[in-house]
Amino acid sequence: MQLLSSQKMFNGWQQRYRHYSQTNQCDMTFSIYIPFRVTQGYKVPTVYCLAGLTCTDENFTIKAGAQQYAAQLGLVLVMPDTSPRGEDVANDAAYDLGQGAGFYVNATEAPWAKHFQMYDYIVQELPDLIEANFDVTQERSLMGHSMGGHGALVIALRNSERYKSVSAFAPIVNPMDIPWGQKALNAYLGDNQAAWAQYDACHCINHASHRLPILIDQGTADEFYPTQLQPEKLVTAAKVAGCPIQFNLRQDYDHSYYFIASFVETHLTFHAEHLGL
Ligand SMILES: N[C@@H](CCC(=O)N[C@@H](CSC=O)C(=O)NCC(=O)O)C(=O)O
Numbered sequence: 001m002q003l004l005s006s007q008k009m010f011n012g013w014q015q016r017y018r019h020y021s022q023t024n025q026c027d028m029t030f031s032i033y034i035p036f037r038v039t040q041g042y043k044v045p046t047v048y049c050l051a052g053l054t055c056t057d058e059n060f061t062i063k064a065g066a067q068q069y070a071a072q073l074g075l076v077l078v079m080p081d082t083s084p085r086g087e088d089v090a091n092d093a094a095y096d097l098g099q100g101a102g103f104y105v106n107a108t109e110a111p112w113a114k115h116f117q118m119y120d121y122i123v124q125e126l127p128d129l130i131e132a133n134f135d136v137t138q139e140r141s142l143m144g145h146s147m148g149g150h151g152a153l154v155i156a157l158r159n160s161e162r163y164k165s166v167s168a169f170a171p172i173v174n175p176m177d178i179p180w181g182q183k184a185l186n187a188y189l190g191d192n193q194a195a196w197a198q199y200d201a202c203h204c205i206n207h208a209s210h211r212l213p214i215l216i217d218q219g220t221a222d223e224f225y226p227t228q229l230q231p232e233k234l235v236t237a238a239k240v241a242g243c244p245i246q247f248n249l250r251q252d253y254d255h256s257y258y259f260i261a262s263f264v265e266t267h268l269t270f271h272a273e274h275l276g277l
Pocket residue numbers: 051052053054055059063095145146147148255256257
């Protein structure tokens with residue numbers, strides 16, 4: 001791992017690293033917030049924060065205002081990139097496919113399959129790297145925004161023994177049924193609907209072996225709410241599946257990081273409680 005930057009923040013450290021990813025076959029960058037408690041010699045749990053379309057590891061890091069709460073609660077925050085990147089990595093001119101739009105899937109189709117293995121990267125390679133190199137426990141939670149909310153929900157529901165809780169801001173919950181999802185799943189997985197279903201939270205929730213707690217916040221003024229997000233579909237599916245879900249509709253909030261910053265304390269407190277802090 002190569003340290004790219006390190007700044008003191010709320011008595012802890014905000015850092016950025018680059019490392020070679022065996023899973024994605026290219027260099028990957030992530031950001032991490034390490035609270036003061038770790039510098040005192042304690043191991044603490046980790047919350048992985050997955051960002052949305054067009055984002056890097058820096059959007060959540062810079063705009064969400066999460067570090068002050070992570071410092072108070074004693075949580076490490078890990079902000080991964082949203083896709084593999086580089087000149088040798090496939091891309092598309094559109095903002096919703098290719099670099100910056102990995103959709104947290106393991107691509108099976110050319111030209112994406114060689115590098116776009118973001119599901120395995122987030123589930124296995126990145127936690128292995130974090131847990132080998134930082135003073136964290138193996139207790140983890142996931143949160144995400146929009147495409148990152150989709151990633152957080154799918155990964156937590158499919159690997160519910162690995163996570164204590166999952167939360168999302170304005171998540172895509174039923175990608176098989178909305179334009180962003182149909183475009184990405186078709187490109188990355190071909191037209192195999194069974195493969196698509198493995199990356200659709202409304203389907204995955206029926207197979208979740210543990211009933212892990214879910215928190216979702218959605219702004220009513222979000223331009224993507226009616227067409228791309230529709231989180232109520234997951235609320236209905238969760239109730240049928242018997243999964244505990246808390247859904248907050250937030251009046252007049254939009255899709256931006258101003259919305260996330262307004263409720264990030266609530267989400268981190270939710271995770272801290274389920275992580276036993
Ligand atoms: N049309 C926009 C779309 C990009 C966008 O809104 N990205 C969101 C996530 S949307 C779902 O995953 C985002 O988080 N943007 C970055 C930010 O810092 O706000 C465009 O013009 O690109």
